[in-house]
Amino acid sequence: MDDQPLLSVQDLVKHFRMPRRNLLRPPDVVRAVDGVSFDISRGKTLGLVGESGCGKTTTGRTILQLMRATSGSVQFGGTDLCQLSDKELRNFRNGMQIIFQDPYASLDPRMTIGKAIAEPLMIHEISKTRDEARERVQELMERVGLNPYFINRYPHEFSGGQRQRIGIARALAVDPDFVVLDEPVSSLDVSIQAQILNLLQDLQDEMELTYLFIAHDLRVVRHISDRIAVMYLGLIVEQAPGLEIYDEPLHPYTQALLSAVPWTDPRLARKHQRIILEGEVSSAVNPPSGCRFHPRCPIAEERCQHESPALREIQPGHWVACHLA
Amino acid sequence: MGTYGSSQPEIPLTDGTEPDQIPLLQIRELHTQFETKQGTVRAVDGLSLDLYEGEVLGLVGESGCGKTMTALSIMRLLPGNGQAVAGEINFEGKNLLQCSAEEMKQIRGGRIAMIFQEPMTALTPTMTIGRQISEAMEIHLRLSRQEARERALELLEHVGIPSPRERFDNYIHQFSGGMRQRVMIAIAFSCQPRLLLADEPTTALDVTVQAQILDLIKELAQESGMTALFITHDMGIVAGSCDRVAVMYAGRMVENGPVDDVLLNPRHPYTQGLLGSVPSLESEPGDRLYSISGLPPDLVSLPPGCKFWPRCPLADDRCREEEPVLEQYGESRAACWKVMPLRES
Numbered sequence A: 001m002d003d004q005p006l007l008s009v010q011d012l013v014k015h016f017r018m019p020r021r022n023l024l025r026p027p028d029v030v031r032a033v034d035g036v037s038f039d040i041s042r043g044k045t046l047g048l049v050g051e052s053g054c055g056k057t058t059t060g061r062t063i064l065q066l067m068r069a070t071s072g073s074v075q076f077g078g079t080d081l082c083q084l085s086d087k088e089l090r091n092f093r094n095g096m097q098i099i100f101q102d103p104y105a106s107l108d109p110r111m112t113i114g115k116a117i118a119e120p121l122m123i124h125e126i127s128k129t130r131d132e133a134r135e136r137v138q139e140l141m142e143r144v145g146l147n148p149y150f151i152n153r154y155p156h157e158f159s160g161g162q163r164q165r166i167g168i169a170r171a172l173a174v175d176p177d178f179v180v181l182d183e184p185v186s187s188l189d190v191s192i193q194a195q196i197l198n199l200l201q202d203l204q205d206e207m208e209l210t211y212l213f214i215a216h217d218l219r220v221v222r223h224i225s226d227r228i229a230v231m232y233l234g235l236i237v238e239q240a241p242g243l244e245i246y247d248e249p250l251h252p253y254t255q256a257l258l259s260a261v262p263w264t265d266p267r268l269a270r271k272h273q274r275i276i277l278e279g280e281v282s283s284a285v286n287p288p289s290g291c292r293f294h295p296r297c298p299i300a301e302e303r304c305q306h307e308s309p310a311l312r313e314i315q316p317g318h319w320v321a322c323h324l325a
Numbered sequence B: 001m002g003t004y005g006s007s008q009p010e011i012p013l014t015d016g017t018e019p020d021q022i023p024l025l026q027i028r029e030l031h032t033q034f035e036t037k038q039g040t041v042r043a044v045d046g047l048s049l050d051l052y053e054g055e056v057l058g059l060v061g062e063s064g065c066g067k068t069m070t071a072l073s074i075m076r077l078l079p080g081n082g083q084a085v086a087g088e089i090n091f092e093g094k095n096l097l098q099c100s101a102e103e104m105k106q107i108r109g110g111r112i113a114m115i116f117q118e119p120m121t122a123l124t125p126t127m128t129i130g131r132q133i134s135e136a137m138e139i140h141l142r143l144s145r146q147e148a149r150e151r152a153l154e155l156l157e158h159v160g161i162p163s164p165r166e167r168f169d170n171y172i173h174q175f176s177g178g179m180r181q182r183v184m185i186a187i188a189f190s191c192q193p194r195l196l197l198a199d200e201p202t203t204a205l206d207v208t209v210q211a212q213i214l215d216l217i218k219e220l221a222q223e224s225g226m227t228a229l230f231i232t233h234d235m236g237i238v239a240g241s242c243d244r245v246a247v248m249y250a251g252r253m254v255e256n257g258p259v260d261d262v263l264l265n266p267r268h269p270y271t272q273g274l275l276g277s278v279p280s281l282e283s284e285p286g287d288r289l290y291s292i293s294g295l296p297p298d299l300v301s302l303p304p305g306c307k308f309w310p311r312c313p314l315a316d317d318r319c320r321e322e323e324p325v326l327e328q329y330g331e332s333r334a335a336c337w338k339v340m341p342l343r344e345s
């Protein structure tokens, strides 16, 4: 990467201790994120993909310190957020925001959207007076494609796509540098997805935003990301510049994921050899030994069961964790 | 261990053109409505649709355009205040809308089966999954309890449930999303239906599991020569799994034809918009997506003329006054006053 990254995540680990079910045995530990590293340069987007439960959301929330890491570091503009106290973190909160999949769940149903968008402005004392806040809210609404005329309406009066616009306005109110987008368009119709994706791209250009874009639709991720990281059971198994990973996936898991993408070109859909992965993702409580993907890997060898493959830079900027890559 | 290779057929089930036969399912001018405080919701508004023996027809459109209500009208399972107020749904020589409740009970789960988007809503949480599959077969196929049990075990194995004997007495909450959908498929196929209605069967699943489930449905359908109506909002699924496609907007059909023809030469601006909204392998990062502006119309007060005009970049005065009807273009039909000339191929 050419310049100093805005965000640098090193060996991030987040384990969850489950309630003890059997007094004779140690409590189960969910190894949701188990040693993840990546950088994101200012103004760029890293797409984070992988099957349900592989640790994408946990990664995003741990970076933002919405939950504290078990170990590892998160350098944001040169400061390690993991080392800061809750009080010290407050100064950094403005710089980092999150946008969720389900915009409805993240909005208070009894608060008008005008108030909802103004809330962060008042909390962080960005707007000194009510009038000032109101003006800024109207500006933001217009910016995300909402008619400011609706400022006094409640969330239930809006469609899913409009609610996502409200969520975006709220996140951008504090003028952040870095935004985690956790499946921001997954619950929306394709037509509305396209509107929101275009909006997110425009906002990134205008405000020089840096995105961590979490999604499972690999068509959407390809469209929006500069780099892509593929996660499997708490680990990154491949990371590369966006188009490169689609042209030349090197990890067998990435190859399987990509072969399952439902492209809309029927000629492509018929030509594509699908690699059908058998079984389901293994448990994050007792991940398989060696390479965590070995029980489902179509080309696994003997040593894959014992030796866990390290991430290696196989081509400049293209990292893969597989013995056979 | 996984395996390389693909169970996807090289050739589609049919070549996608309409065969010269009597359709297995024929929907004529169906109107399904809901009476609400706001007024009459026209969920399905004059839809006509033919489904031919052995084909997989994709029914696509944005959420709220009436796809589910079309399927539930066929099954006669509309929620409380909904009613098919006009039209015909002909299946095996009967108009389903005129069938008695008793006749419909025989048809449902027997000749016509349905797979729902959220399997939890369609499965009984308090009954073991084994019982749920075998009970249907006892009723529809008149099998003995023991015969039904044997068949259910075979089915569970066939749809890819590992160690079916152990899983037979499990309850649905003990299964993952993908496994639940497999159980739904086992139930749907248990009575060898002639027609399968699959309502977004993979929308809630991961792409890898989605691919497994779609291949499974296709394989089972091919084995038994079954006909399927595949409801989805994803043009990618249509591209990979269907022979023909019908595009719905505001409760009506706006375009239909063979998958290749419609997806490669979409004629209706709405179909073009739906296709353009999905990033393709050709798009470059940073490109803007072609998006359809605005929202689908309020089904209580539809605009006059073409229902798509408030969102259509080509709309003119005629569009705002006169509603276009389906016209034949090549192998497909579209309802638009300004159908684009065919792309050179």
Ligand SMILES: Nc1ncnc2c1ncn2[C@@H]1O[C@H](COP(=O)(O)OP(=O)(O)OP(=O)(O)O)[C@@H](O)[C@H]1O
Pocket: A016, A017, A030, A031, A032, A050, A051, A052, A053, A054, A055, A056, A057, A058, A059, A216, A284
């Ligand atoms: N608070 C928690 N306590 C215990 N386990 C948790 C907790 N939060 C997440 N997990 C577990 O951690 C793992 C990773 O979860 P996470 O939500 O990060 O996955 P994800 O990749 O975002 O999945 P999805 O695509 O379904 O959103 C899962 O096994 C999950 O069950």
Ligand SMILES: Nc1ncnc2c1ncn2[C@@H]1O[C@H](COP(=O)(O)OP(=O)(O)O)[C@@H](O)[C@H]1O
Pocket: B034, B036, B041, B042, B043, B044, B061, B062, B063, B064, B065, B066, B067, B068, B069, B070, B079, B080, B081, B082, B299
């Ligand atoms: N119980 C109901 N009462 C009133 N309107 C309903 C009801 N169920 C569905 N509708 C309306 O019918 C229309 C079509 O719904 P549906 O067929 O579920 O759409 P789709 O499956 O295409 O997303 C929608 O506008 C929906 O709001």
Ligand code: SF4
Pocket: A251, A252, A253, A291, A292, A293, A294, A297, A298, A299, A300, A301, A304, A309, A321, A322, A323, A324, A325
């Ligand atoms: S290390 Fe072995 S099991 Fe893991 S992905 Fe590579 S080949 Fe497959």
Ligand code: SF4
Pocket: B268, B269, B270, B306, B307, B308, B309, B312, B313, B314, B315, B316, B319, B324, B335, B336, B337, B338, B339
């Ligand atoms: S009839 Fe007119 S408004 Fe309707 S889709 Fe065609 S051009 Fe657009």
Ligand SMILES: [Mg+2]
Pocket: A056, A057, A058, A182
């Ligand atoms: Mg998540």
Ligand SMILES: [Mg+2]
Pocket: B064, B067, B068, B069, B199
């Ligand atoms: Mg539906």
